[in-house]
Structure formats: C-alpha cells, structure tokens
Amino acid sequence: xxxxxxxGVVLVLIGLLWTLQGFNVLGGSAxxxxxxxxxxxxxxxxxxVVLIVVGVVRRRRRSGA
Numbered sequence: 001x002x003x004x005x006x007x008g009v010v011l012v013l014i015g016l017l018w019t020l021q022g023f024n025v026l027g028g029s030a031x032x033x034x035x036x037x038x039x040x041x042x043x044x045x046x047x048x049v050v051l052i053v054v055g056v057v058r059r060r061r062r063s064g065a
Contacts, residue, residue, distance in 0.1 A: 001055050001058045001059045002055070003055075004051045004052070004055030004058065005051075005052055005055035005059075007048075007051055008048045008049065008050070008051030008052035008053075008054075009048065009052065011044050011045070011047055012049060012052070013048075014044055015041050015042065015046070015047070015048055016041070016045055017041070018037045018040055018041030018044060019037070019038060019041030019042050019045060020041070021034075021037055021041070022035065022036065022037030022038025022039070022040070022041050023038050
C-alpha cells in the first residue's frame with residue numbers, strides 16, 4: 001500500500017511538471033510549449049491520483065476503519 005502512495009505522489013508531481021512545461025508555463029526545456037507534453041502530463045497526473053486513491057482505500061481496508 002505504501003508503494004501505491006509513494007508512486008502516486010511521484011507521478012502526480014511529474015505529471016504536474018510535464019503539464020506546466022507542455023503549456024509553456026515553465027520554460028527552459030525542450031518540452032516547453034510542446035502539445036505532446038501538455039497531453040501526456042495530465043494523463044500521468046490522473047494515473048498518480050488513482051494510485052493514491054487505491055493506496056488510501058487499501059490502507060483503510062487493512063486497518064479496519
């Protein structure tokens with residue numbers, strides 16, 4: 001369950017970074033202003049959120065809450 005949470009947080013952060021670079025909010029990279037990263041970033045971010053939710057649900061089920 002910790003793996004889901006940690007991996008989820010990492011993916012959310014990476015997805016957010018890629019999204020901001022894709023929409024040219026953060027510059028200084030070859031990914032800046034690229035619509036490809038503006039599309040991939042939110043997908044990775046959503047996958048990260050799903051992993052966090054799965055980790056939290058599994059943790060609550062195991063603890064009996």
